[in-house]
Amino acid sequence: MTVPVVAKIGALVLVTTGFYTYIGQLVPQNEVQPPEEIAISADITTAEMVEIGREIATGKGLCMTCHTIGQTGALRFPDLSGVAGRATTRVPGMSAVEYFAQSLYEPDSYIVEGFSPGMPVINVPPIGLTDEEILAVIAYLQSLGGTPTVTLQTAHTYYTPENAEPPAEEVAPGDAPPAAAPPTPGIAPDAPPAQEATP
Amino acid sequence: MTNTVMNTVRKAVKNRKLQVLLGPVVAIVMFAGAVQMASLLMSGEYRSPARAPLETVDQTPRVAGLADEAEDAAAEAQTTLYEEAEYRTFPVVGSRVAIWVVAQLHLLFAAFVLAVPIFAFIIEVIGYKTGDPRYDKLAHEFTRLLSVSFSLTATLGAFLTFMLIILYPQFTNYLMSVFSFTFLPYVLLFFAEAFFLYTYYYGWGKFHPLVHLGLGLGLNLVGTGIMLIANAWLTFMTSPAGISESGAMISTWDAVNNFTWMPINIHRVIANVCFGGSIAAAYAAFKFLQAETDEERAHYDWMGYIGNFIAIIAFLPLPFAGYWLASEIYAYSQTLGLTMMGGAFSWLFIIQAVLIGSLFLAANYYLWLGMGRIQGNQSLQKYIKYLLIAIAACFMIWATPRSIIATVAELRAMGGATHPILGFLGVMSAKNTAVNILILTTFMSFILYRRTGKVATVQWAKTGYAVQLAIFAAAAIFVIFLGIYGYFVEASVRIGLSVPQVGSVLLAMVSIAVIDVFLFRKASTAEVHWGRIPAVSQYALIFIAVTFTWLMGLMGYVRSGLRQHWHVYGVIRDNSVDAFTPTLGFATQVVSVAVLIFFVLIGVVFWITGLHDRPDRALAPAPQRETHTGGQVVLGGAATAHQTSAATEMRGVSAQDIEGRTKLS
Numbered sequence: 053m054t055v056p057v058v059a060k061i062g063a064l065v066l067v068t069t070g071f072y073t074y075i076g077q078l079v080p081q082n083e084v085q086p087p088e089e090i091a092i093s094a095d096i097t098t099a100e101m102v103e104i105g106r107e108i109a110t111g112k113g114l115c116m117t118c119h120t121i122g123q124t125g126a127l128r129f130p131d132l133s134g135v136a137g138r139a140t141t142r143v144p145g146m147s148a149v150e151y152f153a154q155s156l157y158e159p160d161s162y163i164v165e166g167f168s169p170g171m172p173v174i175n176v177p178p179i180g181l182t183d184e185e186i187l188a189v190i191a192y193l194q195s196l197g198g199t200p201t202v203t204l205q206t207a208h209t210y211y212t213p214e215n216a217e218p219p220a221e222e223v224a225p226g227d228a229p230p231a232a233a234p235p236t237p238g239i240a241p242d243a244p245p246a247q248e249a250t251p
Numbered sequence: 252m253t254n255t256v257m258n259t260v261r262k263a264v265k266n267r268k269l270q271v272l273l274g275p276v277v278a279i280v281m282f283a284g285a286v287q288m289a290s291l292l293m294s295g296e297y298r299s300p301a302r303a304p305l306e307t308v309d310q311t312p313r314v315a316g317l318a319d320e321a322e323d324a325a326a327e328a329q330t331t332l333y334e335e336a337e338y339r340t341f342p343v344v345g346s347r348v349a350i351w352v353v354a355q356l357h358l359l360f361a362a363f364v365l366a367v368p369i370f371a372f373i374i375e376v377i378g379y380k381t382g383d384p385r386y387d388k389l390a391h392e393f394t395r396l397l398s399v400s401f402s403l404t405a406t407l408g409a410f411l412t413f414m415l416i417i418l419y420p421q422f423t424n425y426l427m428s429v430f431s432f433t434f435l436p437y438v439l440l441f442f443a444e445a446f447f448l449y450t451y452y453y454g455w456g457k458f459h460p461l462v463h464l465g466l467g468l469g470l471n472l473v474g475t476g477i478m479l480i481a482n483a484w485l486t487f488m489t490s491p492a493g494i495s496e497s498g499a500m501i502s503t504w505d506a507v508n509n510f511t512w513m514p515i516n517i518h519r520v521i522a523n524v525c526f527g528g529s530i531a532a533a534y535a536a537f538k539f540l541q542a543e544t545d546e547e548r549a550h551y552d553w554m555g556y557i558g559n560f561i562a563i564i565a566f567l568p569l570p571f572a573g574y575w576l577a578s579e580i581y582a583y584s585q586t587l588g589l590t591m592m593g594g595a596f597s598w599l600f601i602i603q604a605v606l607i608g609s610l611f612l613a614a615n616y617y618l619w620l621g622m623g624r625i626q627g628n629q630s631l632q633k634y635i636k637y638l639l640i641a642i643a644a645c646f647m648i649w650a651t652p653r654s655i656i657a658t659v660a661e662l663r664a665m666g667g668a669t670h671p672i673l674g675f676l677g678v679m680s681a682k683n684t685a686v687n688i689l690i691l692t693t694f695m696s697f698i699l700y701r702r703t704g705k706v707a708t709v710q711w712a713k714t715g716y717a718v719q720l721a722i723f724a725a726a727a728i729f730v731i732f733l734g735i736y737g738y739f740v741e742a743s744v745r746i747g748l749s750v751p752q753v754g755s756v757l758l759a760m761v762s763i764a765v766i767d768v769f770l771f772r773k774a775s776t777a778e779v780h781w782g783r784i785p786a787v788s789q790y791a792l793i794f795i796a797v798t799f800t801w802l803m804g805l806m807g808y809v810r811s812g813l814r815q816h817w818h819v820y821g822v823i824r825d826n827s828v829d830a831f832t833p834t835l836g837f838a839t840q841v842v843s844v845a846v847l848i849f850f851v852l853i854g855v856v857f858w859i860t861g862l863h864d865r866p867d868r869a870l871a872p873a874p875q876r877e878t879h880t881g882g883q884v885v886l887g888g889a890a891t892a893h894q895t896s897a898a899t900e901m902r903g904v905s906a907q908d909i910e911g912r913t914k915l916s
Binding site: 057062066068069075077080083085086087108117118128129166170176178179230 | 790
């Protein structure tokens with residue numbers, strides 16, 4: 053029996069598309085949901101903020117799309133393991149909270165040596181974290197090699213909540229106190245504090 | 252008498268033809284009866300059999316009650332306030348899949364309609380410059396596919412527009428407000444496209460050649476203009492620019508000239524030519540397989556070769572255009588770039604690697620089979636096995652994932668998600684190297700095909716061969732060196748290495764090709780037996796066309812899906828039920844459905860185009876009765892002869908024309 057050419061071509065088209073569809077089923081199947089809004093109550097503790105901050109960093113904040121934790125080698129963006137310790141020493145005189153805040157609100161202000169700019173501003177779309185959510189992320193970052201101190205009342209350069217409390221300063225041992233910090237080159241003495249960036 | 256009637260009825264009942272005919276009639280009668288019965292029952296007043304107490308019974312006559320209810324409903328409807336819907340739903344498959352499939356079909360046909368005039372025009376120019384009528388006829392045959400495809404493209408485009416307005420009204424309204432100034436030029440260009448296309452096709456042979464070429468040029472310019480406008484809309488969705496944080500328009504030009512607009516323009520022009528060439532080659536393969544004469548086979552073998560040649564030549568620089576597009580996506584947003592290459596869509600590129608590897612293998616296989624139609628092919632065929640090894644090795648490296656899908660036990664045995672050896676091949680350093688070598692190898696495969704049966708007669712032939720080989724080796728070594736070097740440097744340096752890799756491959760291809768042209772300028776050439784190629788080669792062409800189509804569907808998905816839960820990235824959020832990013836498995840299923848529908852539709856295009864070859868029934872003599880002549884059966888000979896001659900005349904090319912051809916294009 054001779055199979056018509058059209059039937060052979062039809063079978064070839066079906067088998068080819070079927071093969072590629074099958075390949076598509078072999079790879080990991082992840083359905084990515086839109087980020088959910090996270091409710092942050094006013095009386096939340098620092099420990100709870102760390103947990104919420106971790107959720108945001110791995111979800112809505114998309115931090116782990118670029119950053120890693122505990123990886124070494126030729127990385128595209130800085131690894132966040134132990135970042136709390138480094139944050140106090142990145143820019144002399146700048147607290148970890150201020151450093152993290154600037155990294156999130158103005159990421160291009162300070163680029164860690166060996167890396168290129170590229171981190172998006174976190175408080176505007178498409179990521180668009182709220183000020184409270186950013187505080188939670190800062191608490192989480194503080195937990196990576198340090199002791200979290202942030203609460204929802206913590207104020208920093210970019211956000212002053214109602215009932216704000218001054219940030220608990222963390223300065224690495226051996227660092228000069230903020231008042232004695234030398235001016236950053238290129239920044240006038242009366243300019244705002246030297247702004248750092250990417251963790 | 253009674254028995255006769257009974258027998259007749261009995262026979263009638265057993266008659267299958269009658270059963271088939273009467274079955275639907277009986278069903279229709281029964282359906283009509285049921286409807287009539289229901290209407291009759293519904294028209295009567297309801298009477299409770301239990302007779303409720305008089306005081307509980309509504310005394311309003313039923314008809315009056317119904318009228319009151321209708322009046323109340325109408326009054327309530329009048330008080331309803333207008334509210335613009337954010338979304339509407341499409342039944343069964345949902346809005347996203349419906350839009351997805353229609354948009355994909357529209358884009359596939361649009362790509363074909365934009366691509367065919369490009370190479371038809373180029374082939375016509377070659378025919379005009381060389382004075383060889385075969386090229387002119389070939390260009391004409393390519394454009395025959397355009398007419399029906401153009402109508403389908405326009406229909407699907409209108410369908411897509413209506414679907415967007417109905418299903419995503421607010422988002423569509425926003426896009427229309429941002430790009431309102433582009434719609435009038437778009438419509439005018441569309442009219443111009445229709446004018447140029449139909450005058451180009453129907454005016455074949457009716458104008459001075461230069462006037463006709465002018466029409467072809469106009470068709471291409473207008474088509475490109477249409478594509479540029481449409482690309483502005485879709486690239487704006489991925490990398491919006493020229494607007495405020497709230498989405499208000501600031502600069503119309505910036506909105507058009509956003510980060511990904513020009514890379515997409517370039518990428519699409521090249522990809523369209525690839526795709527159009529492959530579909531035209533598939534058409535030729537389809538006709539080749541159905542051909543009944545050597546003349547037809549020779550013609551369609553040649554046509555398929557040209558179509559595939561166009562597809563593969565355009566395909567070689569396509570990955571480089573892809574690099575540029577990806578780098579612009581990174582430049583716009585590192586998050587978007589990393590989502591594409593390292594996040595939700597990273598595994599999609601493993602599927603892409605399988606597709607492109609299949610394309611390269613099939614394209615090379617077709618070239619190697621094609622060597623068989625040239626006399627004196629034995630000397631070069633021995634190199635094919637080395638090319639095959641190189642291609643297979645590159646394919647395997649490119650398709651190696653960074654993270655292996657493994658069980659917990661396997662992960663423990665490997666010491667992590669990354670395989671200790673294969674993991675090194677799953678990174679971009681190795682993959683960039685593999686794809687560059689793959690392109691270089693395919694190019695060399697074509698060079699071997701090109702010189703099959705030729706003997707260079709220039710005095711510097713040996714030096715020329717040595718220089719070509721040296722360039723090839725130097726490019727390959729340089730690409731591999733940079734690939735290894737990439738493992739030892741920072742990411743920012745590593746990303747930059749792809750530029751010299753690509754540059755060296757392009758330089759090698761151009762310089763080898765230029766030397767080859769001069770090397771074989773006055774070469775003695777062997778005869779090419781067009782049509783003498785195994786039928787499996789034609790299935791390879793169809794496979795290439797299906798794979799190109801599927802690849803376009805897949806890459807269309809990643810370009811669009813990259814935005815994830817945004818209609819316009821960072822500006823208009825997707826709040827619909829389809830805001831999530833589906834699994835790759837689901838995406839591939841949708842792509843396959845779109846591809847299958849496309850091939851059904853393109854089959855219709857081929858069929859309608861093929862009607863052109865058939866003889867006019869009014870002109871054809873009536874079929875003669877079968878006549879036995881010396882034991883042989885002869886069918887309506889006049890009709891067959893007419894059909895064959897008509898087909899040959901239509902193509903305007905004879906087997907002698909093609910058989911006598913001694914030079915490869």
